[in-house]
Amino acid sequence: MKTSRRVIAHSSTLLTLGGLALLSFAGVAQAQMPASGMLQVPAKTLAAPPDVSPQLQKIIGAPLRTNWDIRPKTGEEWKPVADAGAAALIKNVPGMMERLKVKVEKTTIDGARAFIVTPETIAPANSNRQLIHMHGGCYVLNPGEASLPEALFMAGFGHIKVVSVEYRMPPEAYFPAALDDGITVYKALLKTMPAKNMAFFGTSAGGALVLEMGLKVKKLGSPMPGAIASGTPMSDVTKVGDTFSTNAMVDNVLVSPDGFCDAGAIVYANGHDMKDPLLSPVYGDMHGFPPTILTSGTRDLLLSDTVRVHRKLRQAGVEAALQVYEGMAHAHYIRDDTAPESKEAFEEIAGFFDHHLDK
Amino acid sequence: MKTSRRVIAHSSTLLTLGGLALLSFAGVAQAQMPASGMLQVPAKTLAAPPDVSPQLQKIIGAPLRTNWDIRPKTGEEWKPVADAGAAALIKNVPGMMERLKVKVEKTTIDGARAFIVTPETIAPANSNRQLIHMHGGCYVLNPGEASLPEALFMAGFGHIKVVSVEYRMPPEAYFPAALDDGITVYKALLKTMPAKNMAFFGTSAGGALVLEMGLKVKKLGSPMPGAIASGTPMSDVTKVGDTFSTNAMVDNVLVSPDGFCDAGAIVYANGHDMKDPLLSPVYGDMHGFPPTILTSGTRDLLLSDTVRVHRKLRQAGVEAALQVYEGMAHAHYIRDDTAPESKEAFEEIAGFFDHHLDK
Numbered sequence: 001m002k003t004s005r006r007v008i009a010h011s012s013t014l015l016t017l018g019g020l021a022l023l024s025f026a027g028v029a030q031a032q033m034p035a036s037g038m039l040q041v042p043a044k045t046l047a048a049p050p051d052v053s054p055q056l057q058k059i060i061g062a063p064l065r066t067n068w069d070i071r072p073k074t075g076e077e078w079k080p081v082a083d084a085g086a087a088a089l090i091k092n093v094p095g096m097m098e099r100l101k102v103k104v105e106k107t108t109i110d111g112a113r114a115f116i117v118t119p120e121t122i123a124p125a126n127s128n129r130q131l132i133h134m135h136g137g138c139y140v141l142n143p144g145e146a147s148l149p150e151a152l153f154m155a156g157f158g159h160i161k162v163v164s165v166e167y168r169m170p171p172e173a174y175f176p177a178a179l180d181d182g183i184t185v186y187k188a189l190l191k192t193m194p195a196k197n198m199a200f201f202g203t204s205a206g207g208a209l210v211l212e213m214g215l216k217v218k219k220l221g222s223p224m225p226g227a228i229a230s231g232t233p234m235s236d237v238t239k240v241g242d243t244f245s246t247n248a249m250v251d252n253v254l255v256s257p258d259g260f261c262d263a264g265a266i267v268y269a270n271g272h273d274m275k276d277p278l279l280s281p282v283y284g285d286m287h288g289f290p291p292t293i294l295t296s297g298t299r300d301l302l303l304s305d306t307v308r309v310h311r312k313l314r315q316a317g318v319e320a321a322l323q324v325y326e327g328m329a330h331a332h333y334i335r336d337d338t339a340p341e342s343k344e345a346f347e348e349i350a351g352f353f354d355h356h357l358d359k
Numbered sequence: 360m361k362t363s364r365r366v367i368a369h370s371s372t373l374l375t376l377g378g379l380a381l382l383s384f385a386g387v388a389q390a391q392m393p394a395s396g397m398l399q400v401p402a403k404t405l406a407a408p409p410d411v412s413p414q415l416q417k418i419i420g421a422p423l424r425t426n427w428d429i430r431p432k433t434g435e436e437w438k439p440v441a442d443a444g445a446a447a448l449i450k451n452v453p454g455m456m457e458r459l460k461v462k463v464e465k466t467t468i469d470g471a472r473a474f475i476v477t478p479e480t481i482a483p484a485n486s487n488r489q490l491i492h493m494h495g496g497c498y499v500l501n502p503g504e505a506s507l508p509e510a511l512f513m514a515g516f517g518h519i520k521v522v523s524v525e526y527r528m529p530p531e532a533y534f535p536a537a538l539d540d541g542i543t544v545y546k547a548l549l550k551t552m553p554a555k556n557m558a559f560f561g562t563s564a565g566g567a568l569v570l571e572m573g574l575k576v577k578k579l580g581s582p583m584p585g586a587i588a589s590g591t592p593m594s595d596v597t598k599v600g601d602t603f604s605t606n607a608m609v610d611n612v613l614v615s616p617d618g619f620c621d622a623g624a625i626v627y628a629n630g631h632d633m634k635d636p637l638l639s640p641v642y643g644d645m646h647g648f649p650p651t652i653l654t655s656g657t658r659d660l661l662l663s664d665t666v667r668v669h670r671k672l673r674q675a676g677v678e679a680a681l682q683v684y685e686g687m688a689h690a691h692y693i694r695d696d697t698a699p700e701s702k703e704a705f706e707e708i709a710g711f712f713d714h715h716l717d718k
Contacts, residue, residue: 038404039420039608045399047604049663246405249398249403307685308410
């Protein structure tokens with residue numbers, strides 16, 4: 001190893017190298033505009049990316065969600081909307097159950113409604129493990145069997161038993177009913193199995209609820225579960241977050257921070273402070289959380305909601321993993337069980353659980 | 360635990376629940392449009408996000424990079440551009456060195472130019488470790504001391520010795536000169552320390568180069584380093600990747616897939632196939648890679664380039680971590696050493712290295 005050395009001094013002689021900056025990677029552009037600078041982004045046309053599966057390409061290439069801009073103002077106004085959406089969604093459930101080789105039983109657990117989702121084959125390592133699922137739907141959508149798809153994906157791809165909480169929603173009940181139902185089920189299951197053999201998982205409102213459950217469990221002094229998986233969580237219903245702007249009209253599911261999902265969260269909150277960590281868990285203290293895996297996509301309106309939680313967890317010293325999928329908008333990974341990206345996302349979560357849960 | 364159960368059959372009776380879909384989370388919208396559907400995104404105005412440090416807010420709020428759309432066509436045309444940019448950037452280096460408490464020595468290692476960057480305090484665990492740094496700049500920018508900022512950040516925040524390769528660029532040399540210089544330095548350092556005590560790191564072109572070095576080392580049959588940190592890598596210079604579209608004119612550094620950086624990569628490639636994994640490492644076989652940490656931001660034009668590499672690594676069974684920072688465009692984390700997000704990003708990388716490198 002031949003070396004020749006010259007010390008570069010901390011000296012102003014380097015300044016004599018200065019000249020006109022045509023291009024540089026640092027410290028130049030920001031001098032030209034105040035911090036309050038607004039960026040004008042021209043209109044654009046987006047094609048679905050080519051390097052994803054045909055199934056995902058079709059999902060990404062779909063038009064904006066029908067009626068993304070409706071804003072029902074009461075639980076009663078939401079109900080027919082939720083029922084119609086559920087009816088359409090439930091049509092897909094039997095096929096999913098068959099392809100994913102899972103069965104479903106309806107139950108109540110200490111008064112809370114739930115579904116027990118059991119795969120045909122439980123992995124040997126998972127024989128003494130179970131997961132609690134909190135479904136998505138902006139706290140107002142996906143009642144009954146419409147809550148099931150993600151639970152089916154997890155049980156089927158992960159070969160593990162799932163208890164999916166069919167929590168109360170407006171107009172039946174308002175904040176904190178969904179959270180309370182999740183906690184009720186967890187407390188009941190704690191009598192059947194150690195906390196470290198269980199994990200919480202969910203997407204969207206469900207992704208927020210599993211974080212809210214972590215905060216609540218901590219506050220109650222109950223034992224934390226062994227892991228949490230939070231998918232594209234509605235972690236900030238005050239709508240702070242960069243991708244609420246950058247991915248507006250790019251995410252074909254949520255579409256806008258002022259669309260149906262915002263309206264749903266407001267109805268569920270029922271006048272409660274939206275910045276309460278039990279509604280916007282990104283503002284919660286996450287010290288002591290179990291290992292947590294987060295999932296999002298590059299077109300997700302809630303990508304910022306996801307990565308901000310990831311940073312908060314890491315800052316709190318929590319083991320936290322982030323997966324971001326090419327091209328996916330909000331919760332695209334729970335659309336089509338035949339898309340290889342869906343299998344990949346749930347196998348990552350299953351692997352994370354397997355690594356962190358007790359047996 | 361009180362339970363009441365009802366089996367939901369795999370049966371078509373559920374289909375009778377079907378009706379008009381006003382809203383649903385799955386399986387509806389994609390039926391309304393062919394996969395080739397294009398999404399029209401209206402013009403928008405973006406403010407910098409509020410929940411980042413004032414320093415980062417200023418960087419995000421800056422206007423588009425000056426002359427982002429120039430496209431020099433030869434190494435000779437790039438040289439004055441690179442020199443002017445470097446002159447402006449180098450002005451910041453002495454202040455960075457002072458604040459980060461690092462010193463720099465210029466050297467050559469088996470004919471390759473390099474800087475040895477040494478922090479005032481080396482962490483005890485790092486006393487027998489060193490890192491190889493490959494700088495960014497689209498393979499044509501940041502010659503000489505302009506290559507240093509990221510190396511200073513890593514050495515200063517990570518308390519570890521860095522060897523920063525001041526690799527040859529056009530018009531001095533073309534593909535694969537940058538890669539060759541990195542390999543030359545690694546081979547020389549292998550004579551001083553076991554591979555598992557070393558890691559590669561770099562951002563942008565440097566983020567690609569450290570992946571290209573991993574592919575090349577594997578091909579040569581040399582021992583892999585203990586870890587790699589790849590920041591917002593130019594992993595696909597064929598420009599496949601969803602955020603090349605979604606974050607165009609949103610990322611205020613790279614701005615467009617057809618801007619200066621693309622022009623730089625074309626000049627460096629010098630007619631070579633852009634899809635060669637030694638230019639577009641996302642197409643490489645990453646089996647056998649060491650643990651790798653990837654860094655990006657929500658406004659990064661290369662967010663897709665980053666997450667696609669993350670997925671490739673995970674699919675190859677590699678331990679791979681992803682960090683995505685709120686609001687950051689391309690490589691914003693190496694702009695201002697006083698921004699807490701910069702410290703956070705490098706401390707995450709340092710922690711990852713500490714976890715995976717031998718002592």
